[in-house]
Amino acid sequence: MSLESDIAILRNVRLFDGLQTDQLRLLAFGAEHRRVRKGEFVFRENARADAGFVIVAGGVALTRGRGDEAKIVSRHGPGALLGEICLITETTRPASAQTETDCDLIRVSRTLFRRMLEEYPEFAAILHQRIRDELEAMLADIEGLENRFR
Numbered sequence: 001m002s003l004e005s006d007i008a009i010l011r012n013v014r015l016f017d018g019l020q021t022d023q024l025r026l027l028a029f030g031a032e033h034r035r036v037r038k039g040e041f042v043f044r045e046n047a048r049a050d051a052g053f054v055i056v057a058g059g060v061a062l063t064r065g066r067g068d069e070a071k072i073v074s075r076h077g078p079g080a081l082l083g084e085i086c087l088i089t090e091t092t093r094p095a096s097a098q099t100e101t102d103c104d105l106i107r108v109s110r111t112l113f114r115r116m117l118e119e120y121p122e123f124a125a126i127l128h129q130r131i132r133d134e135l136e137a138m139l140a141d142i143e144g145l146e147n148r149f150r
Contacts (some may be wrong), residue, residue, distance in 0.1 A: 008104060009056050015087070018126040023116065030112040034105045042082065042097040042105065049086035049093050051109045055079065058103030062095040075100070080145055087113040088131075093150045 006028035010016050016024065034053070036042055042053055045064060059077050063070045073095055076082060082097055087110055117124040 006031070006056075008073050009054060009079065010108065013081050015052075015081055015084050015127075018123055018148060019120075023120055023123065024117075027108065027112065028106075030115070031109075032107045034107055036099050036103045036105060038099050038102050040099050042099065042103075043093050045093055045096040047093045049083055049091050052081050052083040052087045052113070053097070054081050054106040054108065054131055058105055058106040059100040060097050060102050060103060060116075062097055063099075064095050066096075070096075086110060 003025065006066060007021065007024045010019075010024050010028055010031075014128055016027065019027065031054075033056075034042075036058075042060060043049070045066075046148055055078050057078055060080075060082065061072045062074045062076070062082070063072050083093065085091055086093075087108065090110075116129070
């Protein structure tokens with residue numbers, strides 16, 4: 001894939017909203033491509049998480065549990081970012097990601113993402129506000145459920 005096509009893919013990832021073309025170019029240049037065959041794991045549940053993965057092509061299922069006990073919790077396709085929280089903080093994977101088709105992925109390391117935040121503090125401020133807004137919305141949703149559990 002070319003740098004320009006990577007920039008086009010990254011431009012459509014919600015977390016990267018607000019990044020200018022030069023900033024996306026730095027992100028694309030520092031990221032790495034991975035080709036994963038159908039049925040392989042991108043990452044496993046409870047593993048240390050140090051990178052997010054943008055799906056360029058193909059489909060990935062997130063599952064919890066192992067073997068016959070595994071349950072699909074969500075499916076994702078091109079443009080999805082898997083593991084976005086690990087770009088911000090150290091964590092473990094809450095689910096496994098297994099490919100449902102051959103996939104092309106862009107791996108964005110936490111180190112690269114933090115470099116973006118350091119070099120572009122205006123993006124860090126936008127991201128901070130976005131996370132704050134999403135947490136407030138989540139809390140409002142939880143409060144809205146209060147009456148169901150009384």
